[in-house]
Amino acid sequence: MCPWLVRRYQSPLRSYLRQMTAGDLETADELAQESFIRAYQNIESFRADSQFSTWLFQIARNQFLDLKKSKGNKMNEKTRSIGEEAEGTSMIESSSNRRIMLEQGLQKLETTERELLLLNSVQEFSHQEISKIAEIPLGTVKTRLKIIKEKMRNFLEESHQ
C-alpha cells in the first residue's frame, strides 16, 4: 500500500472512527490502523464496482462493530468528549465557541445519525455509497440525512442566539 493512500484517507477515517467510538482516540486510531492493514492484506478481494474509500470505510465499520460486540458496555466507560483532546486536530484552529457548539450538536445525535452525517460531510460519500457502508436502504439514507442536517442547523442557530 502506498503511503499517499494512507495519508489521503487517514483524516476522514480516523475522524469517523473517533465519532463512532464517542471520542476514544486511542481505540479509534487502533481501529483505523487495523483497517488499513486489512485493506492491504485483502486488496485482491476489492472489486472495482465501488470506490476504494467505500470499501475501506466498510472494513472500518465492521472492525468497529466487532469490537463493540466483544467489549459490549465496557466500551462506553472509556469514552470521553472529543473536545478534551484537541491536540493533533485542527479543532484548535476553529473558534472555541463554534467548536463547542458543533461538538454538542454531534453529541446530541444518535450514533446512527452521527454516522450518516459524518459519512456525508467528511468523506463526501454519495447517498448510494452511504447506503452500502451503513447497510441502510437508500431512501432511508436520504430522508434521515435531511432530518439530521435540519436538526443540526436548528441546534446551531438556537445556540447562536
Add this chain to the structure above:
Amino acid sequence: MDNQFDLELEKFLEVKDNGFTERVMKQLPSPAKGRSKQKNLWIWAGAVAFLGLFFIWSLGGSIPVGNFISGYYLPTAGMLCATFSVVTGLFVYR
C-alpha cells in the same frame, strides 16, 4: 447553506496525520512475507529441477542409459527451462 455547513463540519473534524501514516506503513507486512506458500513452492520446485538437470547435464554421456537421458540435448533444454522458470518466478512473485 448545506455546503457551508458541510465545509464547517469537515474543517471541525479534520485530523492531522502526526505520524499516523508512518506507523501504518511500519505495520504493513513486507511483500516478501506476503508471498503465498504456493508461489514459494513453485520457486523451490524450479530450483530443485534446475539442480537435478544440471547434475544430469554435468554427467554428460557417462550414464549408460541411452542417448535420450544421458545425451546433452534434453538436459540442456531442461536446464534452460528450469533456469528461466526460477528467474521469472523470482521476478514475478517477489
